[in-house]
Amino acid sequence: MDLSVLNPAAIGAALIVAATPLLFAALGELVVEKSGVLNLGVEGMMIVGAIAGFAAAVETGSPLLGVVASAAAGATLSAVFAFFALILMANQVATGLALTMFGLGLAAMLGQPYSGMPAPEFPALSLPVLSDLPFFGRLLFSHDPLVYLSLALTAGTWLWLGRSRAGLILRAVGENHHAAHAIGYRVTAIRFAAVLFGGACAGLGGGYLALVQTPLWVEGMTAGRGWIALAIVVFASWRPWRALLGAYVFGGVTIVQLNLQALGVSIQSQYLSMTPYLATILVLVLISGERRRAAEAPACLGKPFRAEG
Amino acid sequence: MLRLEPRKEPSRLMVWATPPAAVLLTLVFGMVLFAALGKDPLRTVEIIFVEPLLSPFSRAELLVKAAPLVLIGVGLSLGFRAGVWNIGAEGQFIIGAVAGGAAGLAVYDTPGLWVLPMMCAAGMLGGFAWAMIPAILRIRFNTNEILVSLMLVYVAELWLSALVGGPLRDPEGFNFPESRLFHDSATMPILIEGTRAHVGVLVALAVAGLAWLALQRHVFGFSLKVMGQAPRAARFAGFSERRAVLACMGVSGALAGLAGVFEAAGPVGQLVPGLPAGYGFTAIIVAFLGRLHPGGVVLAGGVMALTYIGGESAQLEMQLPAAAISVFQGMLLFFLLGADVFVNHRLRLRRAPATESA
Numbered sequence: 001m002d003l004s005v006l007n008p009a010a011i012g013a014a015l016i017v018a019a020t021p022l023l024f025a026a027l028g029e030l031v032v033e034k035s036g037v038l039n040l041g042v043e044g045m046m047i048v049g050a051i052a053g054f055a056a057a058v059e060t061g062s063p064l065l066g067v068v069a070s071a072a073a074g075a076t077l078s079a080v081f082a083f084f085a086l087i088l089m090a091n092q093v094a095t096g097l098a099l100t101m102f103g104l105g106l107a108a109m110l111g112q113p114y115s116g117m118p119a120p121e122f123p124a125l126s127l128p129v130l131s132d133l134p135f136f137g138r139l140l141f142s143h144d145p146l147v148y149l150s151l152a153l154t155a156g157t158w159l160w161l162g163r164s165r166a167g168l169i170l171r172a173v174g175e176n177h178h179a180a181h182a183i184g185y186r187v188t189a190i191r192f193a194a195v196l197f198g199g200a201c202a203g204l205g206g207g208y209l210a211l212v213q214t215p216l217w218v219e220g221m222t223a224g225r226g227w228i229a230l231a232i233v234v235f236a237s238w239r240p241w242r243a244l245l246g247a248y249v250f251g252g253v254t255i256v257q258l259n260l261q262a263l264g265v266s267i268q269s270q271y272l273s274m275t276p277y278l279a280t281i282l283v284l285v286l287i288s289g290e291r292r293r294a295a296e297a298p299a300c301l302g303k304p305f306r307a308e309g
Numbered sequence: 310m311l312r313l314e315p316r317k318e319p320s321r322l323m324v325w326a327t328p329p330a331a332v333l334l335t336l337v338f339g340m341v342l343f344a345a346l347g348k349d350p351l352r353t354v355e356i357i358f359v360e361p362l363l364s365p366f367s368r369a370e371l372l373v374k375a376a377p378l379v380l381i382g383v384g385l386s387l388g389f390r391a392g393v394w395n396i397g398a399e400g401q402f403i404i405g406a407v408a409g410g411a412a413g414l415a416v417y418d419t420p421g422l423w424v425l426p427m428m429c430a431a432g433m434l435g436g437f438a439w440a441m442i443p444a445i446l447r448i449r450f451n452t453n454e455i456l457v458s459l460m461l462v463y464v465a466e467l468w469l470s471a472l473v474g475g476p477l478r479d480p481e482g483f484n485f486p487e488s489r490l491f492h493d494s495a496t497m498p499i500l501i502e503g504t505r506a507h508v509g510v511l512v513a514l515a516v517a518g519l520a521w522l523a524l525q526r527h528v529f530g531f532s533l534k535v536m537g538q539a540p541r542a543a544r545f546a547g548f549s550e551r552r553a554v555l556a557c558m559g560v561s562g563a564l565a566g567l568a569g570v571f572e573a574a575g576p577v578g579q580l581v582p583g584l585p586a587g588y589g590f591t592a593i594i595v596a597f598l599g600r601l602h603p604g605g606v607v608l609a610g611g612v613m614a615l616t617y618i619g620g621e622s623a624q625l626e627m628q629l630p631a632a633a634i635s636v637f638q639g640m641l642l643f644f645l646l647g648a649d650v651f652v653n654h655r656l657r658l659r660r661a662p663a664t665e666s667a
Contacts, residue, residue: 040455044639080643090646093394093455097593098646102639108632109346219632224463231456270471277460281446284457288450306313 019251021205025229026243028201035194036174036300040096043226044103049074049203050210051111074203082195089304119215158240174298177305237296313654323652331644357619369504374617377568377588379513379610382595384561391533393557397458398565399589400465401436405566406573408435410580413495424494436566444558448551470582488580497575509571521603
């Protein structure tokens with residue numbers, strides 16, 4: 001095995017790219033769950049975001065429009081979930097599963113004409129001086145704008161949830177919807193908005209995957225990332241900065257196993273490909289050791305709400 | 310103004326009327342969607358829902374597809390009643406096929422009536438063991454069984470692919486990632502001459518019957534119902550949640566594993582990477598469409614099998630991707646769940662209350 005081909009700055013940069021779709025999706029779901037809704041359809045919203053963004057970018061030639069389209073597509077799909085789960089009070093677990101199946105099928109159909117096409121190149125943000133720094137220039141300051149957007153979104157979510165009045169109301173709705181309703185907050189409307197935000201974020205994550213990370217359209221390309229994002233939210237105990245940590249850990253696992261495959265380690269590649277999924281299970285087991293964790297989940301998570309009177 | 314009003318008692322009419330209504334809604338919206346995608350909507354629906362019923366061959370194929378769906382769906386419906394979400398039946402199906410298939414290949418060339426039962430036992434054990442991972446993690450560490458069982462689907466798919474490309478590869482197979490074809494003693498006896506319908510169909514029906522007995526006539530079935538509908542009451546009654554999780558996951562895992570063996574030793578005849586056909590996921594819809602009732606699951610299995618066969622011919626004739634069928638499946642599940650609201654609520658047309666300002 002020749003380790004000299006590995007460039008730490010390049011690996012670090014690749015890790016950030018691999019983590020960004022997970023970060024977008026996890027932040028969105030975090031806000032959704034904070035409002036007391038469990039949307040298991042992240043995988044479906046991501047993949048529809050991926051094909052919508054890819055198709056829009058190919059048709060218009062503008063990667064930026066692609067990004068907008070992927071967020072819009074994710075939000076549209078999440079509105080379907082919100083209609084069934086919030087307005088008709090359907091079981092949230094099963095509705096989320098339906099959303100994932102629907103999304104995977106829809107994306108496969110929409111994507112049929114686009115398979116094997118290249119995406120228009122996504123411009124990297126070149127910062128004067130910073131991008132030319134040795135090591136750190138490559139690692140931190142030569143990314144596309146979406147990476148910085150995902151970081152800003154992490155900070156923004158943290159500030160908004162923890163430091164703003166609107167964030168406080170959203171958390172109140174998630175902790176005790178009857179009390180929030182009694183004070184006069186419109187529980188269903190607030191949750192609807194949170195679900196739309198989550199859908200837009202998941203779509204954005206999918207768009208990043210198809211436009212920047214791969215950049216190709218392949219049927220089923222999300223390969224469980226939506227589910228890993230759900231696990232990251234649990235791992236993060238519903239805190240934005242820990243979601244960032246979780247996403248980067250999984251980005252790291254992905255990049256390490258890809259590099260091992262590229263180095264030709266004498267093990268069947270399938271066993272290396274298993275590692276992100278096994279790591280997810282391992283992480284879920286490890287964090288459950290912390291006793292207080294159960295108390296941190298929003299108290300009304302997954303419970304249907306019907307306004308009385 | 311339209312508003313939903315809770316019913317005093319669930320409507321029995323709605324319980325039975327909503328699944329057919331959901332199927333109809335799916336057809337209508339499916340046609341709209343196909344029209345929007347530029348496919349002839351009427352022709353698509355005809356191919357998917359009508360043509361499979363017309364020829365004797367595809368009617369037998371209906372049984373081939375329905376058997377695994379019913380087997381898995383019955384198992385899942387037990388857990389869904391109790392709030393145990395085994396979403397990874399697809400993985401248990403794969404591991405069942407691998408365990409049963411490997412057992413069959415281990416005694417390759419040895420004829421005997423005992424070979425197939427041994428494979429079935431190995432497959433059930435494999436599916437059971439795979440389902441025990443999320444079950445034990447849930448009762449020991451309180452991890453989410455949805456996420457764990459789902460992650461294990463991806464692991465199982467990769468493992469199957471590694472095994473048929475490695476230890477289980479056909480030694481005379483020119484390095485193709487496939488196992489040997491199973492020997493005659495290791496393949497499912499055919500039920501209807503000249504078709505692929507095998508005895509697994511009868512097993513699926515028998516399992517549904519047993520599940521009905523367990524649910525209607527045994528305290529185990531009763532405890533599952535209570536646990537799903539009134540968890541606190543179940544705790545007071547002394548029903549153990551741990552035991553329910555283990556039992557539901559174990560039974561559904563073993564049944565999914567058995568379905569896996571039937572698929573490998575039946576229509577496929579060997580282990581190949583493409584063995585999993587999404588039965589484990591479709592069975593989730595089968596369970597809901599059948600109202601979590603064994604008899605309903607048998608009927609629902611037939612309906613979903615129809616879309617499977619129809620979906621295959623739509624792939625050939627309309628160049629639809631294989632995944633298109635899951636658009637239908639997702640929609641069906643949406644409408645089923647949405648229609649459930651009318652079981653416990655009625656829609657009332659009511660004037661907005663008069664404003665109190667005067």
